[in-house]
């Protein structure tokens with residue numbers, strides 16, 4: 524069986540980066556993983572005020588809209604660092620919120636797929652041939668949390 528998720532208000536919606544589960548990193552609170560991810564596109568660029576605008580965006584959709592504004596240039600190494608940045612944020616989310624951590628661990632070894640009809644990088648895309656990096660990341664975070672909990676139990 525495969526778990527497909529996409530919209531926040533549908534089954535397993537807590538796996539979406541748009542779900543309302545805030546994270547704290549380096550002393551700053553981010554309302555969603557999406558806010559964190561989109562803002563990090565602009566670290567080190569000339570006008571960093573966009574980072575605060577994204578962090579303060581009222582919704583993750585607004586944060587994504589700002590982060591995807593084609594008139595702005597993202598940091599030059601974005602394609603190299605984006606997977607690592609997303610993983611930090613997704614791991615923090617599931618270490619912070621124990622209710623959704625239980626949902627993630629409850630999926631045991633099932634395959635998880637972001638069923639995005641448009642995103643062939645983070646999701647599987649319309650025809651389900653996409654790379655599904657977010658689903659893969661959730662499975663890797665699940666494995667890491669499982670390992671951490673086992674270590675804690677045996678110590």
Ligand SMILES: Nc1nc(O)c(N)c(N[C@@H]2O[C@H](COP(=O)(O)O)[C@@H](O)[C@H]2O)n1
Pocket residue numbers: 529530539540541557560590591637639641642645646657
């Ligand atoms: N809910 C939702 N709506 C969209 O339009 C999406 N593309 C996604 N997928 C998420 O979008 C983020 C990637 O954004 P960039 O294309 O790199 O700007 C990432 O969080 C995907 O999981 N979700």
